[in-house]
Amino acid sequence: MVNGYAPDSLREALELRAKYDVVPYAGGTDLMVENRPGVTYLFLHKIPELRRITVDENYVRIGAAVTFTEALSDERVPQLMKEAVSRIAAPAIRNAGTFGGNLGNGSAKADSVLIEFVADARLRLVSLNGERIVAVEDFYLGRKKLDLHSDELIAEILLPRTGLERYSYQKVGGRNALAISRVSFAGVFSMENGRITNVAAAFGAVADTVLRYRDIEQMLIGKTFEEAKALKADYLKAYAQRMVLTRGRVSAEYRKNVCMNLLNDFLTKFGI
C-alpha cells in the first residue's frame, strides 16, 4: 500500500507540501527502489507547470518533472545536457526519470546535475510564500543535503541558452548501460577576442558533491592561448592538490588519475 497525493496543479501541490510531511515524487526511479515504509508521497506527474520546457531571453527552463527522454527529443535543450542524459541508465529509466528527481536525490553521481554545475545553472524553487532563484552550487551542498525548505518544491532548472557549445564530456561507468557513474567530467570553454572567457570544469561521482573550483578556473580567465599554455602545468597542479577524492566502488587513486587525465584532455582539446 502506497500513500500519497496526486495534485493537478502546482498551487495544490504547494499547499499539500506545506501542510503534510510528504516526499516529492516525480519519476520515482530512485524512490521505488528505496521503497521506504510509512512514507507519504506527493506525486508530481500531473502538474503541467512542472512538465514543460520553455525558453526565455537567457535560459532554457526545464520543468522539474520533465523526463530525460522528453529532454532528449527537444531541440532547445543544449547538446551537452543531452550527451549526459543519454547515458543515464537505460531507456525505461530515462522514460520515467526526471531532472527534478535527479537533483532531489542529492547524489554527486547524478549525471544531469554535473552539467548544471558546469553550466552555472540556476534553480527556481517555489513555495506558497513565493519563489527563490538559487545557483545549483548553493543548493547542492553534500550527500543528500539540499538547500530545500520543507515547504518548497524544485520547479525549474534554468540552463544558460548560450555559451555551452564548446564542451568536453565523459562518463566513466562500470559498463555501457545501467551503470552509475564512477567518475564523470564536464568542461565548458569559450574565448572572445583571443582571450579565455570561460573554462569551467566539473567532476561528478568523486566526492560528496559535484566538484568545481572557480578560483583555479580564474587562473586562466582573460588569458591568451600562449599565456594559458604557460600556466597549464600550474593549473593542473592546483587541481591535483585540491582534489581530495573519496573511494567508492573504485579507489580514490583511480578516480584522481581519471579526473586529471580528462581535465588535461579538456584543455588539450581547446588548444591549451
Added chain:
Amino acid sequence: MDRISESVVKKDHLPKVSGRSVYVADYPTEGVLFGKLLHGKVARAKVLDVDVPELPEGYFYVDARDVPGDNNVNIVLDDTPVFCRETVEYIGEPIAMLCGPDEKTVERLRDACVVHYEEQEPVLDIRTADHVFFDYHFGHGDVDKAFAEADKVYDEEFETGYQEQAYLEPQGMMAVPEEGGRMFVHGSAQCAYYVHGAVMRVLGCGPAGVHILQDVTGGGFGGKEAFPSILGCQVAVAAHKCGKPVRCVFDRREDMEYTSKRHPSLCRYRVAVKDGRVTAMDIDVKFNAGAYSTLSAVVLQRGIIASPGIYNVPNLRVHGSAVKTNTSPCGAYRGFGAPQTFFAVEMMMDHIARDLGVDSLPFKEAHLVKQGDATSTCGKYHFPVPIPAMIAEVDAECDYRAKRERYARPQTGRYRRGIGMSMYFHGAGFTGSGERDLIKAVAKLRKYADGTVEILASNGEIGQGVRTTFPKIVANELNLPLEKVYYDHPDTARVPDSGPTVASRSLMVVGELLRRAAIKLREQWIDGVEQEVEERFREPDFMIPFYIDKFQGDAYPTYAWAVNAIEVEVDTYTGITKILGAYGSFDVGTPIDYNVVLGQMEGGFLQGIGYASIEKMDYDAKGRIRNNSFSDYLIPTTKDVPNLKCMLHVEKYPDGPYGAKGAGELPLVGAPGAYVEAMEQALGGVRLHHAPFTAEDTLAVIAKEGL
C-alpha cells in the same frame, strides 16, 4: 543443417514471456509460513548463546535441535550443517530460521535475536590457509628430468576471483507436510534428486517419506546445483517443527552474499622448454573452497584435469588442493573449475611464446593435441580434434592473424587496440566414471492411451531448453508431432533418477537414453494402450576405465571444443575497455535446436567476458562480501559487447543423440584467456596474471608503464 537442429518455439516460451509461469515465490501465501534465516555476523566464532525474543503464538524458532535426523546436508561429503553446530565458520552461516504467518513480524523477530559469540581469528587468505579439504596429485613422464634438461624454465602465478551466478530468480524453497507424514519440498533447483537424498537424511526417513518437485526455475548456472539441498533441508526441518508449510525465498543481497559462487583460484605453473617446445609442466592449483567442502572436490577434479590445456605435455605433474577459509562456501558455476585453469594455462603459453619471440597462436598450434593423443590423465582423445579448422573459422571472421600482427607494433594516442585468442575443451558429463558408478541414470517414456507421450526424467529446465529438446528427440524417433510429446518439471514421486542437471550432461547423456527409449517404444507401439519403456545408462565401450585415486583413464568420453577471439580498444585516460568484437567457434556436436544452442553460446560467452573484465567481487578484512547488489556487482549487458559473433562447428559424437555433445558450460570457459591476452597486447605487451582485469587494473598498468 540436420532436421533435428531446426528451431522450434520453446515449450516454456509462452508461459514465461506472458508471466504465467509459477515460481516458488508465486504460490499463494495463505496458510504458508514465511521462513527467514538468522545468519551469523562474524566469520569465525563459537556460538555461546542466542537470546530469542518472546515469540507470539504461531511463530517458531527453528535450529539444529529441531532436526529429526542428521544435522548434515549430504552433498559430496556431509560436512555442511543444516543449522550451525557449536560454531559459525563464515559470515552468513545459518544459525536458525524464524517462521511465522506475517513476513514483517518474522523479520522483526529475526532481527531481534541476539547471538553471543566467542570470536576467533578467521582464516581468509588462501596462501596461508592450512586446512586442506582435498588434495590430489597426478601426472606422467619424468618431470624432474625434463626440468634438468630444459633450455629454460618459466615460473609464474595466476589468480582469478569470485564470480556470482546472478540468476534472475534468487534461491527459494518451500516445504509442505502432507497427510500421512510425507514431506513435499519444492522450489528453484537444478537437481531434484540431490534435494531428495539430502532431505531424507535430515528428516531421518526413507525414500518414500519425502518427494521433491522442481518448480519453474529462473536460471541456475550451477548456483542451484547444491545450494537448494541446503535450503531445502532448512525449510523441511522448519515445516516438520511448525506442522505447516514453510517457504524461504532469499532477497538479492542475501543471495549474493551468502550463497555459493565460483571458486577464487591461485595457480602456479612451472614449465620446462627445450628446443622451443614445452617438455614439462609442474602445476599447482589451489582453490578457495570457503568454509565447507560442498562441491569443491569435483570442481577441483575438473579444474586440474584441464590444467595443461589442450596441449601435448610429455611430462606432467599436477597438484590440486581445495583449502578452507572462513568465507561463504564456493560451489558450482558454469565451467566448474575449468575456467580458472584454462585461463592460467592460456596465459602461460602466451608468456612463453612471447619470451621465445614467437606469437602465441603458432606456438599453441605447435603443441595442440589431436585425435589419438593421450589426455592429461593418460586417457585418449578418441575423436577428431577440430581446433585447427575452428581457428581458421575465427580468423576468417575477424582477420585475427593480421590484427594480431598489426596491434603488436608500437601504438600511440589515447586509444590502443589488442586482440587475443584462447582455445579449450569442455569434457561432457560427469568426471571419470561418475556416470557409470554414481549416477546410473534411468529414464522412462510413458505412452498414454490417447497417443501422447510423457517423458519421465529428473533433469530440470533452467533456461537451457530441456523441456523442448527432450521432446524433440522423442518426437523425432516416434514420428509424432512435437505437441504429442511433453516433459513436465520433475517430481521425484513420479520420475526415475536420470541424474542431476549439471556437467553439460542432460542432453548428451539423458537425451541419448530417451532416444533409445523412443526407439524401443516405437518397436512395441500398440495404439490405444498405455505403455511404458525404460532405458538405463551404459558406458560406451571405447572408454578407458578411469581411476579417481590415480587420475588415470578417460576422464570424459568426449569433448566439446571452442576457439575464442576478443578484440579490445583501451581508453588510456579512463582505463575503460571497449570490446570491438568477440568471436567464438563452438563445437557442441549436433545442435538439437539451433536457436537454443546459439542462445546458450552467446549468453555463456558474455558471462565469460564479464568474468574476465568487470565482475569483481571480494571480501574485506573481516571476511564480508561488500558488493552484494546489482549496482555494486555489475554483469555485462548487450550494450557492452554489441558485436558478439558465435559460430557452430559440428563434430558429431556417435554416442550422443544425433551426434550431440555437452553444450551448456563450454561458452563461458575461454573468455578470460582471450580477453586478458588482448589486454596485454593493447597495453604494449605487458604480462598480466589475473582476471577479472578491470578498468582500475588497466589504469594502474598504464600509470606504472608510462603508456
